[in-house]
Amino acid sequence: MRLTNQYAIRSKALIYEGELNYLSRCVLDYPNIETGGDLFGFWTHSGFPVVQYVIGPGKDSNHAYAFFNQDEAYLQEMGDLLREQHGLQHIGEWHSHHRIGLAEPSGHDISTVRKALNEYHLHRFYLVIANIRQGATTINGFMFQQENPQHDVGAWVVLPGESPIRENVDRVFTTKVYQPKTAHPSIVDLSETSLHHTQYVKPIYQSHYWLNNRDNHRVLQGIITKLKNRVEVLSVHQELESKKVYLQFQYEGRNWRVHFNEDFPENQPELLCLNDPSFSAGFPFPVWNNQIGLAEATLAFLYSSLNIPN
Numbered sequence: 001m002r003l004t005n006q007y008a009i010r011s012k013a014l015i016y017e018g019e020l021n022y023l024s025r026c027v028l029d030y031p032n033i034e035t036g037g038d039l040f041g042f043w044t045h046s047g048f049p050v051v052q053y054v055i056g057p058g059k060d061s062n063h064a065y066a067f068f069n070q071d072e073a074y075l076q077e078m079g080d081l082l083r084e085q086h087g088l089q090h091i092g093e094w095h096s097h098h099r100i101g102l103a104e105p106s107g108h109d110i111s112t113v114r115k116a117l118n119e120y121h122l123h124r125f126y127l128v129i130a131n132i133r134q135g136a137t138t139i140n141g142f143m144f145q146q147e148n149p150q151h152d153v154g155a156w157v158v159l160p161g162e163s164p165i166r167e168n169v170d171r172v173f174t175t176k177v178y179q180p181k182t183a184h185p186s187i188v189d190l191s192e193t194s195l196h197h198t199q200y201v202k203p204i205y206q207s208h209y210w211l212n213n214r215d216n217h218r219v220l221q222g223i224i225t226k227l228k229n230r231v232e233v234l235s236v237h238q239e240l241e242s243k244k245v246y247l248q249f250q251y252e253g254r255n256w257r258v259h260f261n262e263d264f265p266e267n268q269p270e271l272l273c274l275n276d277p278s279f280s281a282g283f284p285f286p287v288w289n290n291q292i293g294l295a296e297a298t299l300a301f302l303y304s305s306l307n308i309p310n
Contacts, residue, residue: 010152011143012193013126014044015051018162024137024185026056026178027096027130034068036061036095037178038075039126040088040165049091049126049143053082053165056178067108068095081173086165092126094139099132103140104237105151107248107255107274111233113144113151122146126154136186149228150235155193205243210264220245220260222295230308231256251306254279258302265290268301 026035041052057063058074070093082088097103105113105127113125124145131138141154170177205212211220220236224247228234231249238245247258259270268288273279286304290297303310 011048011141011154012157013049013051013141013143013154014157014159014195016159016161016163016166018166019051019054020139020156020158020187020190021185022056022166022180023054023094023128023130023139024187025180025182026054027098027132027137027139028135028182028186029180030063030096030098031132032098033063033065034096034098035063036068036070036093038070038078038090039092039094039128040079040082041091042087042089043091043124047124047145049124051091051126052086052088052163053169054094056180058178066100077176081176082165082169085169088165092128094128094130096130096132096137101131102129103131103138103239104129104153105142105235107233107250107257110151110235110248111250114233117144117146127151133188136188138189139187140191153191153238155191157193157195158190206262209243209262210260211245216294219294223247223298226295226299227302230303248274251308256306258298265294265297269298271302271305 023037026037029035035057037054037056039049039051039054041050043049055075055078057068058071060071060073062069079090095109097106109127109129113127116122117125124143127142127144129140129142139156141156143152143154145152210216224234224236227247227249231251234247234249236245236247244262245260249256249258254276255274257272257274259272261267261270268285271285286301288297288301292300302308
């Protein structure tokens with residue numbers, strides 16, 4: 001089963017239907033803790049990833065409620081095999097947020113990928129986040145590029161059938177390949193596009209949401225421009241279901257999220273500490289004053305709440 005959904009698409013990735021199904025089965029093997037693996041393939045001349053083969057977790061991987069660490073020896077072995085036998089590159093990785101509900105990269109995910117881009121001098125990297133929703137999986141891709149401080153939401157160009165690499169590798173190296181215990185895949189809300197589709201989907205908002213006013217897009221950009229000079233790893237996101245926008249960043253060793261909820265700008269944005277939600281809940285938040293302008297009011301609220309020097 002595969003149901004489709006359109007989201008705020010900014011990039012695309014090509015993948016065989018069989019590889020999506022394999023990934024879904026891997027995720028469903030671990031319904032209550034994180035799991036993951038890696039993506040192998042190559043890049044098109046336009047810079048889009050082509051996923052030819054997905055690997056799952058190695059036997060010595062670390063699975064926990066809120067993190068996954070791949071078996072490095074398994075990744076090395078499979079990477080060498082796929083490069084030597086089929087000329088494939090390591091182009092990305094995937095992991096699940098199981099039932100947590102976070103359908104996009106966490107602050108830790110973002111900082112980890114950014115660190116890898118810098119340390120290994122990579123131009124781009126594709127990260128896939130999977131979730132479990134009512135017994136089915138969501139599978140969302142995100143493009144990270146060295147020259148772009150923000151990652152882009154991707155859509156899938158689904159190639160029919162099985163990857164020819166899967167057929168060969170699974171037959172020859174049966175004992176090495178992770179074999180999912182879940183027999184059947186189940187995928188919902190898959191963002192799909194086509195090879196010829198270049199007009200990516202624009203963000204859609206609820207009718208009463210503040211960003212339905214075009215002028216407020218400039219307000220948001222002004223907030224981002226000034227805030228990114230004071231914090232680290234700033235990124236912009238849109239929630240899949242509610243369509244609300246939030247900012248995520250790091251400041252003084254903590255990961256923060258600023259939600260612009262339905263009642264914004266009448267009321268202040270919601271500021272959360274992802275490392276410890278109770279930490280931000282105990283804040284003496286400043287008085288919200290939106291009469292000085294939305295960008296100015298939001299920045300004053302954040303600077304005061306986080307003790308960021310003006």
